[in-house]
Amino acid sequence: MASHLWAAPASLLGLALALPLLALGGRMVWRDGVIEVSARDRRPSARPGMRAQPPRLPFDAITFGHVVLARSAALHDALRAHERVHVRQYERWGALFLVAYPAESLLQWARGRRPYLDNRFEVSARQQAERAENDGRDDHGLRLSCPP
Ligand SMILES: [Zn+2]
Known part of the structure; x- marks a missing residue:
């Protein structure tokens, strides 16, 4: 719970940014100690067979402390x-992550690298997520079911 307190300023920012999504019909769920906020899907097309589309936002998902916003x-x-x-990066850095992340992007840009893809926090997130997903697969790449 101390990690939640340490990241609380960032989480509060995330909740503030979630308010417009919620006001427009978005959904909020509590999952594994994290608040996940989804924007409301846009109305389905009048054409049959078309599914509802997520709204246009400048991101697919973004995390602020223990609040994750997604389209x-x-x-x-x-x-x-x-x-x-x-x-977990917010749990380690607390509100400092709000500065550390863009500073890292700026550093990568100043080095002539890609601010988003080469950001060390993104590189770490991609690697760890890939490892976690591979842990759930067998040697043939098939996803194993997890017990509840
Ligand atoms: Zn990321």
């Missing part, structure tokens, strides 16, 4: 392992 519940499912790494 849709499906994107939460797809990106959960990656975003949970960012949650």
Whole structure:
């Protein structure tokens, strides 16, 4: 619980940013100590067979402390392992992560590298999420079912 307190300023920012999504019909769920907020899917197309589309946002998912915002519940499912790494990064850095992350992107940009893809926090999140997903697969790449 101390990690939640340490990251609380970032989590509060995440909740503030979640308010517009919730006001527009988004959903909020509590999952494994993290609040996941999904934007409401846009209305389905009038054409038959078309599914509802997640709204246009400048991100698929983004984490602030223990609050993760995503364009849709499906994107939460797809990106959960990656975003949970960012949650752990906030637990380590606290509110300082709000400065450390963009500073790292700026450093990468100044080095002529890609600010997002080469950001060490993103590299770490991709690697750890991939490892976590591979742990759930057998030697043939098939996903193993996890006991509840
Ligand atoms: Zn990321």
